[in-house]
Amino acid sequence: MSPSEQAVAAGELPLSQDEAEHAAGAILDIAGADGVEVVVAASRSGVTRFANSQIIQNTVRSELRAYVRIAVGQKLASATTNQLDAAHMQKAANQALEAARASREDPDFPGLPEAREFGSAPALMRYDALTAVATPAQRADAVAAILRATEGASAAGVFETSSHAYALLSSTGMRCYDAFTRGVMTCLADNGDATGWGEDSSHALADVDYEEGARRALDKAQEGRGAIDMDPGTYRVVLEPPAVAMLIDYLSYAGFGAKQVLEGESFLEALAGQQVADPAVTIADDVAYPGSVGIGFDFEGVPRRRVAVIDKGVATGPVSDTRTARKLGGATTGHFSGSDEFGPYAGNVVLEAGDRSDEELLGSVDDGLLVTRFHYVNVLDRPETLLTGMTRDGTFRIRKGERAEPVHNFRFTQSVLKALASVEGIGRDLRAFAPEFGSFGSTVAPSLAVGEFRFTSRTSH
Amino acid sequence: MDDLLNEALDAATASGASYADARGVDIDAESLTVKGPRVEALDRSSSVGFGVRVVVDGAWGFAASPRLDRDEASRVALTAVEVARASATANTNLVELVPEPAHRATWSTPVDIDPFEVPTEKKVALLASAAEEMEKVPGVRFGRGSMDLLKQRTWFVSSEGSDIDQTIVHTGTGIDAVAVSEGDLQQRSFPGSFRGHFEAGGYEIVEGLELVENSQRTAEEAVALLQAPECPSTSTTLVLDGHQVMLQVHESVGHPTELDRILGMEAAFAGTSFVGIGDLGHLRYGSELVNITSDATVEGGLGTYAYDDEGVAAQRVNLVTDGILTGFQTSRETAAAIGADRSNGTMRAEGWENFALIRMPNINLLPGEGSFEDLLADVDEGIYMATNKSWSIDDKRKNFQFGCEIAWEIKNGRIGRMLKNPRYTGITPVFWGSCDQVAGPEEWKVWGTPNCGKGQPGQTMRVGHGTSPARFRNVSTGFAQ
Known part of the structure; x- marks a missing residue:
């Protein structure tokens, strides 16, 4: 038995490399195709959700997907199935082949990546067996501990454990396999007058301090009692890591990909090579960074390189795949998202740490606001990186370098790049975040002190 | 599938479940995107599996698997029971469900032309023709067309005797043009943004939309927006087209009237609601012209079905009547929590692998009177905004800021010059309170949005909204300060 087969047999991994190779092997040489690529993704997850x-x-659920991409000359199409038996794999391959034949020549298709050019991506294996085999009883025990830690308030959130495995095989010789696990806790504490927030995540459940996260939520809620109205306007702010993570996630979504550059949607089209943020700011996509959770290859099997999209404040990206790299005249960075429509994607964004403690960041602000996290952020203007969203679960006035009275929530309308250009300090402690939607990727972020942040309206809570 | 689901039910009840249901789902989908003459994405997908939901010791458990054999059915059922027992260890409240008669039924979306039987070449040719037409307009960076098809068969059996077999078919298509100049990006879509117009039905929906005929105008508007002045920040009369009213209804009426949100069950993720249980029958939600229903029976909606995913028959419910809050969207559990007699049938799950949640079926703003021109006629000075572009709303669904693709000034009852980057902001009951006309049945249309997110694990749901254009007074546009 191979190591991954042993792990599957032990109930740890949802898919072995051998299973994926067996499923894909039957269709890699399908007649009539000039290139075949198969990505098999499997997961097993348990999500315990609590409220009130x-x-x-x-x-508890098991999921499985085989994505079959077939090229006929310069024509391309794909089909997906969630059954790995030979009949379903063959059906998916036939559907993709038939669709490719019915499609049109695509002069921009560079062909499937060749193993002789890209080699074999090393597996990161951000994988922890104890996390993979966590039981419903363990999750319920953790939730019970969270509820004890938030006694006196109404608690809501999730406790989640999951394991994920990905394999990629192609008729051009690409062979990749990687797996990861994840433990996630979130907790909102509501004391009837105010809410507070805590969260933690790691690839290893033992590193998820759920009781501390719950206490943080409760403390925030207690300190938030008696919030008052404050006028919207432009303020100096200290953004805690959950707020920073959301901003840089949306910054990535708005413009870190090479397709967005080619289509004029990204700030990188106009600003590449220019100073767009404070020189202390470096934002990279780096799946190998401590705290990142993901796999070491992209969805065409290319090793994922670290890409500093903003390096010491200078716009230097974007992330690319083979198609967009060829159009831009460079080499792929290994960030194919699996969709030519969506293009390459930076899914493991890291804002690198600074040298300030949280107290020093707060102490640097004479008059401003402390933001715990944001809610319902959306992009208003991609090239401008203009976002809007709300604060929630702990917004406070800062007076003379100390957290002062709680205030009601604000709507912000702010260019992320302009905020990053006015950064006055970066926290030295990094926190890791699971994605808000889906299971792929992660974000690593510190606290930030920002000189100018624009709040455009407020609400009554 | 029926045998497998019944095996799961038997295993669950034999293991102590006081209630169990099992749902099998088989989905076929096709997604096509054409950019100019080139096919950018062409994907067929299928997914089949089943999920088992149980109540044991007064707590919920759920497990799901794509493996379709009877041993797996038993294993998954026992896992669901194990999960429920674990839930019970942390809980003090017991799950109670309002009664629902057992249903044995088969139902399908009416379809004239099976969209999966239409040759791919024909679909590509239509979208490419429209996209290429858009790219002929000087200044257009690219033109794009998309088509999304879905066929989903759902089997539902319950320990109370229901046995339901439903098939829904959804078809969506649209085009958009993007123009870029000096860091400014403008987009126009037809007939709606975010991959177009979605409806329950077959390829006849595509054939009725006249994509090619509308491509040149769509592209010209995208280019014209680059030169248009910014929409001003002011307080003014606002007229919204039906597409934007859809988004307004979705975010500021649909979500706040979901009873799970009101009861705090979504507090940590999507948020709660400014609406309280005690507001029923009292809260002034909007002006007397505002009448809003939750209606899973309306023809053509993405939220049209015969039974929801816990086997409750589809219904039409008045959420807002003459401006007063008169209803919630409920489930069997949440209906029991507020002492209601029956769920109004809004529980739905994405695919086979998810636990059903309260999801909007079709939330409809009922038509008022008059044409679109009548809405404009009473406006000396105002702004007309069309086609949703962005949305954000707070965790209680009160403070919102929404953006559209395009706007025009209204002067003395007539459309004037074009404005770009239109946005407006407001507080939900104040905004609906300022509604002084909803256009009539001749302007009313059921729109579909296929991408409503909710829940953890996240689920994407397809929901419908019947709307007509509407007028609102004293609305803040631009960035209110």
């Missing part, structure tokens, strides 16, 4: 200090939804 009760477990309200509790789910």
Whole structure:
């Protein structure tokens, strides 16, 4: 038995390399295709969801997907199935082949990547067996501990454990396999007058300090009692890591990909090579960074390189795949998202740490606001990196370098790049975040002190 | 599938489940994107599997698998029971469900032309023709066309005797043009943004939309927006087209009236609601012209079905009547929590692998009177905004800021010059309170949005909204300060 087969047999991994190779092997040489690529993704997850200090939804599920991409000359199409038996794989391959034949020549298709050019991506294996085999009872025990830690308030959130495996095989010789696990806790504490927030995540469940996260949520809620109105306007702010993570996630979504550059959507089209942020700011996509969770190859099997999209404040990206790299005249960075429509994607964004403690960041602000996290952020203007969203779960006035009275929530309308250009300090402690949607990727972020941040309206809570 | 699901039910009840349901789902989908003459994405996908939901010791458990054999059905059912037992260890409240008669039924979306039987070449040719037409307009960076097809068969059986077999078919298509100049990017879409117009039905929907005929105008508007002045920050009369009213209804009426949100069950993720249980029958949600229903029976909606995903028959419910809050969207569990007699049938799950949640079916703003021109006629000075572009709303669904692709000034009852980057902001009940006309049935249309996110693990749901253009007074546009 191979190591991954042993792990599958032990109930740890949802898919072995051998299973993926067996499923894909049957169709890699399908007649009529000039290139075949198969990505097999499998996961097993348990999500225990609580609200009103009760477990309200509790789910365990196994998922499986085989993505078959077929080229006929310069024509390309794909088909997906969630059954790995030979008949379903053959059906998916036939569907993709038939669709490719019905499609049109694509002069920009560079062909499937060749193993002789890209080699074999090393597996990162951000994988922890104890996390993979966590039981419903373990998750319920963790939630019970969270509820004890938030006694006196109404608690809501999730406790989640999952394992994920990805394999890629192609008729051009690409062979990749990687796996990761993830433990996630979130907790909102509501004391009837204010809410507070805590969260933690890691590839290893043992590193998820869920009781501390719950206490943080409760403390924030207690300190938030008696919030008052404050006028919207432009303020100096200290953004805690959950708020920073959301901003840089949306910055990545708005413009870190090479397709967005080619289509004029990204700030990188106009600003590449220019100073766009404070020189202390470096934002990279780096799946190998401590705290990042993901796999070491992209969805065409190319090793994922670290890309500093903003390096010491200078716009230097974007991330690319073989198609967009050829159009831009460079080499792929290994960031194909699996969709030519969406293009390459930076899914493991890291804002590198600075040298300030949280107290020093707060102490640097004479008059301003402390933001715990944001809610319902959306992009208003991609080239401008203009976002809007709300604060929630702990917004406070800062007076003379100290956290002062809680205030009601604001709507912000702010260019992320302009905020990064006015950064006055970066925290030295990094926190890792699971993605808000889906299971792929992660974000690593510190706290930030920002000189100018624009709040355009407020609400009554 | 029926045998497998019944095997799961038997295993669950034999292991102590006081209630169990099992849902099998088989999905076929096709997605096509054409950019100019080139096919950018062409994907066929299928997904089949089943999920088992149980109540044991008064708590919920759920497990799901794509493996379709009877041993797996039993294993998954026992896992669901194990999960429920674990839930019960942390809980003090017991799950209670309002009664629902057992249903044995088969139902399908009416379809004239099976969209999966239409040759791919024909679909590509249509979209490419429209996209190429758009790219002929000087200044257009690219033109794009998309088509999305879905066929989903769902089997539902419950320990109470329901046995339901439903098939829904959804078809969506649209075009958009993008123009870029000096860091400014403008986009126009037809007939709606975010991959177009979606409806329940077959390829006849595509054939009725006249994509090619509307491509040149769409592209010309994208280019013209680059030169248009910015929409001003002011307080003015606002007229919204039906597409934007769809988004307004979705975010500021649909979500706040979901009873799980009101009861705090979504507090940590999507948020709660400014609406309280005690507001029913009292809260002034909008002006007397505002009448809004939750209606899973309306023809053509993405939220049209015969039974929801816990086997409750589709219904039409008045959420807002003459401006007063008169209803919530409920499930069997949440209906019990507020002492209601029956769920109004809004529980749905994405695919086979998810636990059903309260999801909007079709949330409809009922038509008022008059044409679109009548809406404009009473406006000396105002702004007309069209086609949703962006949205953001707070965790209680009160403070919102929404953006559209395009706007025009209104002067003395007539459309004037074009404005770009239009946005408006407001507070939900104040905004709906300022509604002084909803256009009539001749302007009313059921729109579809296929990308409503909710829940953890995240689920994407397809929901419908019947709307007509509407007028609102004293609205803040631009960035209110």
